[in-house]
Amino acid sequence: MIGLEVISTEELTNLIGSIYNCALDPQRWQSTCQKIAEFSKSAAGGIFVHDLRNVQNKQSFAFGYQPEFFQMLKDHYAENSMAAANIDSNNGDLRAFSMERYQLLETRFFQEVLKPYGLQDMACFPMIKTEERMTSLHASRSENEPDFQQRDLTLFKILSPHVCRALAISEMLDIRAIRSEMLENTLNGLVAGVFLTARDGHVVYLNHAAECQIKMGNAIHLVNNRIVPTDLAARNALAKAMKEAARDDAVRNMGEHFVAIPAGFGGGYVATLLPIESTQRHGIFASFAASVAVFMQDPVQATCMPGEAFAKLHGLTGGELRVLQALSQGLSGTEAADMLGISEPTIRTHLQHIFSKTGTSKQLDLLQLLHHSTPPIRTLEPAH
Structure with missing residues (x-):
């Protein structure tokens, strides 16, 4: 035991592990919040999102509450003294109605929102805050249970920094995924073929147009995951230009590089090479990071008229x-x-x-x- 009388060291370790698993799979917050509630002998809980701009609550992964309770919580948001206090507190700072600073029975929020739905006490802490919203984790005791005791509050205090870190990691990964998806959708809308290559020349990304150019196979191929023009002179010229573009000082010193990529029966593409500035090229992942962007454009390909x-x-x-x-x-x-x-x-x-x-x-x-x-x-x- 760790002196909390509610959870063993092994159980605490597993619970903290479950919290960090939520960073990679946010859907696990539902079961993890239920685990936290179980160890703290809470009847209900979940993650609440406070919309600071529109002054209202939204619930995520909530459980144990009656559906009508959420509407009451929304209607009485301005009377929730804990929500107001959380705005001025730091992430992870624990609050409970039954703590000395908040006299539970004297609040209108308790009388009109908690008590009618059989809730005796509520503990929460802010997880992450922005100018527009605040996300917090809640756990509630029913009227058949005593108020949260010090050992329960100590458990919340131990868990709160891990919960805050896990949510911050999850949001960061989600934002990166959204930005990545938006960038990919944008690149797939281009007429030009876009090839992102590492400094050793292998392709780490190609857009829809580039895939079509490879499938046509009249001017370029992918051989060992590298761009290989069918024309020998173009092959040598492209290899030389890519080597120059991949140099560490290429962004500062490289001028415009264009390479003609003729097809076997006339026509073909004009390749424009653009070095990608990166501060991570010397790291262990340098061989896998995009170093050069190659834009492969058919000069006679029709584009829509700007009109x-x-x-x-x-x-x-x-x-x-x-x-x-x-x-x-x-x-x-x-x-x-x-x-x-x-x-x-x-x-x-x-x-x-x-x-x-x-x-x-x-x-x-x-x-x-x-x-x-x-x-x-x-x-x-x-x-x-």
């Missing part, structure tokens, strides 16, 4: 934009006039206005400006 955004950017009228879109499809002035139902002189007049507004002087420069303004995202296929 109204391009027109607003340069102040084009609707008629001028329609002329520009027709010319961008490779139509001649005569063909554009026939398609739009206007005369060739009108086409020329619109074109001169477009030149003036976009700062260009010839059609080739204008179309290049339009091409550079197209977003690097995939056009979504309609659902079937």
Whole structure:
């Protein structure tokens, strides 16, 4: 025993282990909160989230309470003296209604919220706080049980720092997972193939477009998990550029690196290499960390037209934009006039206005400006 008279050393060790397991699997908080309640002889408990902006409670992994109790708790949030005190306290600081500072029977919260639902005492401590919310762990004794005794409160004090650390770790991992998922969704929306490679050249990530480029196999392959162009000269040029980009001083000293990756029957890709700055390249995981980003773009791959955004950017009228879109499809002035139902002189007049507004002087420069303004995202296929 450890002097608590409620839990043995082995049981305490196992309970603390269960708490840290919650960091990797938050769904375990339900059973862990029940274990804490069991050892503290509590009838109910769980994790409560206090919405500080909207001044209300939300429950997570709660058990042992009647459903109507949660509505009462929400309606009387402002009268909960412990919730108010927790806002000004530190994470892990234990509070209980029956402690000397809180005279349980004299509070309106006890009379209108706890007592009608058979609750005699409640202990809690804040687990994590932000400007918008506070998360706390609660345990409650029923009216058939005595108030929390010192040995019970001592157990909570022993467990509270471990609970706070486990929740902080869990939130950090969850935020990283969300950010990682958001980044992956963004990269998968790009037209260009994106390959993230380690400093030894092996690919640690590739987006949807990159997977398609590999499957096509007309210009590049993955061999031993490395990008290998089918063209020998391109293979050597890419290997040299990647070696330069992976250098520790590459971010500061490297200029733009472009490598032509021709396909066997014409066309191909232009590879743009970007060194990724990292402070962890010298660590034991340096061989597995992304060191270079390779963007593989098909120069003739169609992207969606910016349309109204391009027109607003340069102040084009609707008629001028329609002329520009027709010319961008490779139509001649005569063909554009026939398609739009206007005369060739009108086409020329619109074109001169477009030149003036976009700062260009010839059609080739204008179309290049339009091409550079197209977003690097995939056009979504309609659902079937």
